[in-house]
Amino acid sequence: xxxxxxxxxxxxxxxxxxxxxVRLVHAQAPAPARRIVSLVPALTEMLFxxxxxxxxVAVSSYDDFPAEVKKLPRVxxxxxxxxxxxxALRPDLVVTYGSQTVLxxxxxxxxxxxxxxxxxxxxxxxxxxxxxxxxxxxxxGAGRTxxxxxxxxxxxxxxxxxxxxxxxxxVFERQPRTLQGLYVSGGAGFLNEMLTIAGADNVFAxxxxxxxxxxxETLLTRAPELIVEVRATGLLAPAEAREEQGxxxxxxxxxxxxxxxxxxxxxxxxVVPGPRLGLATxxxxxxxxxxxxx
Amino acid sequence: MVIRERLAVTVGGYGALALLTCAVAPxxxxxxxxxxxxxxRSIPFADNVDAQIFFIARMxxxxxxxxxxxxxxxxxxxxxxLLRNPLATPFTLGVSAGAALGAVLAIAMxxxxxxxxxxxxxxxxxxxxxxxxxxxxxxxxxxxxxxSTSVLLLAGVTLNSFFSALILFAQYMADFAETYRxxxxxxxxxxxxxxGAVGATLPLLMGAFAIFALLPSSLNLMSVxxxxxATRGVDVGRAQRLAFLGTSLAAGAAVALAGxxxxxxxxxxxxxxxxxxxxxxxxxxxxxLFGAAFLVACDLVARTVIxxxxxxxxxxxxxxxxxxxxxxxxxxx
Amino acid sequence: MALTVTHLDFSYSAFALSDVSVSVxxxxxxxxxxxxxxxKTTLLKLLSGVLRPRHGEIALDGRPIAGIxxxxxxxxxxxxxxxxxxxxxxxxxxMVLMGRHPHLxxxxxxxxxxxxxxxxxxxxxxxLHLAERPYMTLSGGEKQRVIIAAALTQSPDVxxxxxxxxxxxxxxxxxxxALLARLNRERAVTxxxxxxxxxxxxxxxxxxxxxRDGRVLLQGPTxxxxxxxxxxxxxxxxxxxxxxxxxxxxxxxxxxxA
Numbered sequence: 001x002x003x004x005x006x007x008x009x010x011x012x013x014x015x016x017x018x019x020x021x022v023r024l025v026h027a028q029a030p031a032p033a034r035r036i037v038s039l040v041p042a043l044t045e046m047l048f049x050x051x052x053x054x055x056x057v058a059v060s061s062y063d064d065f066p067a068e069v070k071k072l073p074r075v076x077x078x079x080x081x082x083x084x085x086x087x088a089l090r091p092d093l094v095v096t097y098g099s100q101t102v103l104x105x106x107x108x109x110x111x112x113x114x115x116x117x118x119x120x121x122x123x124x125x126x127x128x129x130x131x132x133x134x135x136x137x138x139x140x141g142a143g144r145t146x147x148x149x150x151x152x153x154x155x156x157x158x159x160x161x162x163x164x165x166x167x168x169x170x171v172f173e174r175q176p177r178t179l180q181g182l183y184v185s186g187g188a189g190f191l192n193e194m195l196t197i198a199g200a201d202n203v204f205a206x207x208x209x210x211x212x213x214x215x216x217e218t219l220l221t222r223a224p225e226l227i228v229e230v231r232a233t234g235l236l237a238p239a240e241a242r243e244e245q246g247x248x249x250x251x252x253x254x255x256x257x258x259x260x261x262x263x264x265x266x267x268x269x270x271v272v273p274g275p276r277l278g279l280a281t282x283x284x285x286x287x288x289x290x291x292x293x294x
Numbered sequence: 295m296v297i298r299e300r301l302a303v304t305v306g307g308y309g310a311l312a313l314l315t316c317a318v319a320p321x322x323x324x325x326x327x328x329x330x331x332x333x334x335r336s337i338p339f340a341d342n343v344d345a346q347i348f349f350i351a352r353m354x355x356x357x358x359x360x361x362x363x364x365x366x367x368x369x370x371x372x373x374x375x376l377l378r379n380p381l382a383t384p385f386t387l388g389v390s391a392g393a394a395l396g397a398v399l400a401i402a403m404x405x406x407x408x409x410x411x412x413x414x415x416x417x418x419x420x421x422x423x424x425x426x427x428x429x430x431x432x433x434x435x436x437x438x439x440x441x442s443t444s445v446l447l448l449a450g451v452t453l454n455s456f457f458s459a460l461i462l463f464a465q466y467m468a469d470f471a472e473t474y475r476x477x478x479x480x481x482x483x484x485x486x487x488x489x490g491a492v493g494a495t496l497p498l499l500m501g502a503f504a505i506f507a508l509l510p511s512s513l514n515l516m517s518v519x520x521x522x523x524a525t526r527g528v529d530v531g532r533a534q535r536l537a538f539l540g541t542s543l544a545a546g547a548a549v550a551l552a553g554x555x556x557x558x559x560x561x562x563x564x565x566x567x568x569x570x571x572x573x574x575x576x577x578x579x580x581x582x583l584f585g586a587a588f589l590v591a592c593d594l595v596a597r598t599v600i601x602x603x604x605x606x607x608x609x610x611x612x613x614x615x616x617x618x619x620x621x622x623x624x625x626x627x
Numbered sequence: 628m629a630l631t632v633t634h635l636d637f638s639y640s641a642f643a644l645s646d647v648s649v650s651v652x653x654x655x656x657x658x659x660x661x662x663x664x665x666x667k668t669t670l671l672k673l674l675s676g677v678l679r680p681r682h683g684e685i686a687l688d689g690r691p692i693a694g695i696x697x698x699x700x701x702x703x704x705x706x707x708x709x710x711x712x713x714x715x716x717x718x719x720x721x722m723v724l725m726g727r728h729p730h731l732x733x734x735x736x737x738x739x740x741x742x743x744x745x746x747x748x749x750x751x752x753x754x755l756h757l758a759e760r761p762y763m764t765l766s767g768g769e770k771q772r773v774i775i776a777a778a779l780t781q782s783p784d785v786x787x788x789x790x791x792x793x794x795x796x797x798x799x800x801x802x803x804x805a806l807l808a809r810l811n812r813e814r815a816v817t818x819x820x821x822x823x824x825x826x827x828x829x830x831x832x833x834x835x836x837x838x839r840d841g842r843v844l845l846q847g848p849t850x851x852x853x854x855x856x857x858x859x860x861x862x863x864x865x866x867x868x869x870x871x872x873x874x875x876x877x878x879x880x881x882x883x884x885a
Contacts, residue, residue: 062469078470079466080466173471173474173475175401175413175414175415175475176404176405176406176413176414177406177408177413177414178413178415178487179487180413180483180485180486180487181475181478181479181483183474204602207602207603209603212602212603213478213604214602214604215351215485215597215604216350216351216355216485216487217323217324217325217347217351217352217485217597218324218325218602218604220325220343220346220347220350220351221324221325221343221347223343232471240406250350250487250488251346251350252339252340252346253339253340253341253342253343253346258340296737296739296742297736297737298736298738301736375714375715378714379714380714380715508733511728511731514717514721514725515725515728517713517714517715518711518713518714518717518722518725519708519711519712519713521672521677521706521708522706522708522711524675524676524677524697525675525676525677525701525704525705525706526701526705526725526726526728526729526781527697527698527700527701527702527728527729528697528728529697567715571718571721572715572716572717572721573717573721575736
C-alpha cells in the first residue's frame with residue numbers, strides 16, 4: 001500500500017470528518033416539531049397564525065380560537081396539566097407556561113422539548129412568534145405574521161398621528177355594578193403599549209406596573225378624559241351597558257363621565273398578546289379616535 | 295375608682311379618640327384637598343373634585359371603617375366571653391367562611407343581582423354568612439338547654455374547614471380573573487364609594503350593638519362558670535343565644551360591607567383589656583370605640599403609605615397583629 | 628322547713644335519682660354524704676334550680692322553686708361550687724361583687740350599698756386584705772374563702788356547698804369548717820353541704836342525709852345517723868364511730884374494707 005492507498009485513506013478520512021461535521025451541524029439545529037401540544041391559548045393562536053396548525057395535536061382546556069381547535073383533544077392548563085394524556089399523544093414539543101418548571105423538568109427527562117411562554121409587551125410577543133417559527137419549521141409563516149402585525153400597527157399609528165392624545169383609563173377587570181376592585185392598566189405591559197400606539201396617554205403612565213387597583217379617590221384625582229373597559233367575553237346587552245354606565249356616573253366630576261366618553265369593548269383578542277394584537281390595537285383606536293376612521 | 299366613674303371616664307376617653315380619628319381621617323389622604331373648597335357651595339358638586347373626593351371617596355370609607363371596626367372588636371369581646379377562650383375571633387364560628395363562600399360563588403357565576411345599594415358580591419356574602427350561622431346554631435343548640443360551648447366551637451371550626459375547602463375548589467375551577475378577584479376580596483376593602491352601602495348594613499349593625507348592650511353583666515358572670523351564673527340569676531341559655539345572634543349579625547354585616555378584615559376582632563379586645571381591666575361592662579363599649587378608631591387609622595395608613603398604590607387594609611391590620619401576638623406570648627412566658 | 632324535696636326523680640343517660648325526699652330545717656347545717664356517683668352533686672344542682680326534675684317537687688319555704696323567677700331565687704339561695712376557674716383575670720373584689728347581680732336592675736351598676744355588702748362578706752371570711760389582688764394569684768384556701776364571700780354577697784338565706792374542703796390542706800380545712808359554723812350561727816344561714824369527708828360532716832353538720840345509688844338511705848340528726856352500720860352500708864368499709872372528748876364531736880376511723 002503506497003501512494004494510491006494513502007490517497008484512499010485520506011479521502012476516506014475527509015469523507016468521515018465531513019460526514020461527522022454534517023451530523024454535528026444537524027444535531028445543533030433540532031428538527032422542526034411535528035407533533036405539538038399547546039397549554040397556552042395565546043401561543044396556540046400564534047401556531048395557527050404562522051401555519052403550524054396542522055402540526056398541533058392537542059390544546060389547553062381554555063383554547064377556543066381558531067375554530068380548528070374545537071376538534072382537538074384537551075390536556076388541561078396552568079394548574080392541572082394532564083401529563084399522562086400529553087405523553088400518550090407522543091408530542092415532540094409542548095408549549096408551557098414559564099411557571100410550570102416541574103412539568104418542563106419531566107419533559108426534559110423524556111426527551112420532549114418544552115417551549116416556555118414568557119409574558120411581556122408587544123416586542124416579546126413578536127419575538128415569541130419568531131421563536132415559534134424556528135421551532136416548528138414555519139419561519140416563513142412567522143415572518144409573514146410579524147409583518148402583518150407590524151403593518152397593522154403602523155396603519156394605526158398613521159391614522160392617529162397628530163391628533164390630541166386623551167388621558168385614558170384602560171379597565172380590564174371589574175365586578176358588576178360597583179367600582180370597587182377595579183383592575184386597570186398601569187404604565188407597563190402590552191395593554192399600555194397598545195393604548196399608546198392607538199393614540200392615547202395612559203392616565204397611570206407614571207406607575208411602572210402592568211396592573212393598578214385604583215381607589216375611588218385615585219380615580220377622582222387622576223380624572224381621565226376617556227374610559228375604555230375591555231372584556232374578554234360577555235357582550236353587554238344594551239340595558240346592562242346602560243346600568244354599567246350608570247355605575248360610573250357616581251364619580252360625576254371625572255371628565256370622561258361628564259362627556260359621556262365611557263366605552264365598553266368585548267372581544268377575546270383584546271386581552272391576549274397574540275397574533276391579533278394588531279386587530280386589538282385598531283379596535284382601541286376606533287374608540288379613542290372615532291373620527292380618524294370615518 | 296368605682297365602676298360608675300370608671301365607665302364614664304373610659305367611654306368618654308375612647309369616645310373622644312374615636313371622634314377625633316373619624317374627624318381627621320377624611321382630611322388626610324394621598325391627594326391634598328382644600329377644606330374650604332370642599333364646602334364651597336358655589337361650585338356645582340359634579341365639578342368639585344375636592345368635594346367629590348371628600349364625600350364620595352373618603353367619608354363613606356371612614357364611616358365604613360368606624361362601624362366595621364366597632365362591630366368586629368365588640369363581636370370579638372363577646373365571643374371570647376361566650377367561648378371562655380381569649381383566642382376566639384369574630385370569625386371562629388364560621389361566619390366569615392360562609393361569607394367568603396357566598397362571595398366566591400357570586401364572583402364565579404358573574405352574579406349581577408343587586409338589592410338597593412348592595413352590589414352582588416356583598417349581597418351574596420351576607421347570604422353566605424346567614425347560612426353558616428344557621429348551620430352552626432342548629433348543630434349546637436338543643437331546645438330548653440344551655441348551648442354547649444365546646445360543641446359550638448367544634449361546629450364553627452368544622453364549618454370553617456369545610457367551607458374553606460369549597461372555596462379552594464371554586465377557585466381551582468375558576469379562571470384567572472375570577473381567582474384574582476376572589477383573592478382581592480379576601481383581603482378586605484373599605485373603599486365602599488357611597489353612603490348607600492354603609493346605610494344598607496347599618497340596621498344589622500345597630501341590631502347587633504343593641505343586643506350587645508344587654509350582655510356585659512351576664513358575660514362577666516358566665517365567664518366565671520355557667521352553672522354559678524345561673525345560680526346568680528343569669529338566664530344562661532338566653533344570654534348565649536343572644537351572644538351568638540349578636541356576633542353573627544355583627545360579623546356577617548361587617549364582612550358583607552368590607553370583606554373579611556382580620557386581627558381587629560382579636561387585637562383590639564386584648565389591647566383594651568390591658569388598658570382598662572377585664573370587666574365586660576367597660577371592655578365592651580371601650581373595645582367598640584377603640585376598634586372604630588383602630589380600623590380607621592389602619593385604613594389611613596393603608597391608603598397613604600405607598601401611594602398611589604393602596605395596600606388592602608387587612609394587610610395593615612395583619613402586619614400590626616402578628617408582632618402584637620408575639621409580644622403577648624413573650625409577655626406571658 | 629327551709630327546703631323540702633318531695634319524691635324527686637331525675638336521670639342522666641347513665642345515672643338516676645329515684646324517689647328522693649329530703650327535708651332541711653331552717654338554720655340547720657345539713658350534710659349530703661355518699662360514695663362517688665351517689666348523686667350528691669346532682670341533688671345540689673336540682674336544689675339550686677340549675678337542673679329540673681322529671682317528677683317530684685322542690686320547695687323553698689313552702690314555695691316550689693320551679694315557680695320562683697331566677698333572680699328572686701338567686702336573692703335567697705347561693706351556691707359555692709367545688710371548683711371555680713374564671714376565664715379572665717378578675718380581681719377578688721370583682722369576683723365578689725358578681726354576687727350582687729340578682730339585687731341589681733338590668734342596666735344598674737353597683738353602688739356604695741353593694742360595695743358595703745361585699746366588703747362585709749370579705750371581712751367575714753377574713754379576705755378583706757386581698758380585695759385588689761387578682762383572684763388567680765391566691766392560694767387554694769384563700770380562693771375558697773373568696774368564693775364563699777361571693778356567695779355571701781348574694782345575702783342568701785340558704786347556702787349550698789359542693790365539697791367545700793376537697794382541695795384544701797388540713798389547716799385550711801379546719802379554717803373553712805370554722806368559718807361555715809360561725810356564719811351559720813351568726814347569720815342564721817341554712818347550709819347544705821355535699822361532702823366526702825366524714826369527719827368534716829361529723830364535726831360541722833347537725834343533720835345528715837345518706838345517699839347511695841341515687842336513693843336516700845338514711846336521714847336525720849348526725850348522732851343518730853352516723854353509725855358504723857350506716858358507714859358499712861354506704862361505703863362497704865368497717866369503721867369505728869366514737870365521740871372524741873377533746874374535739875367535742877363524733878369522729879370516724881376507717882379500719883378496713885368490709
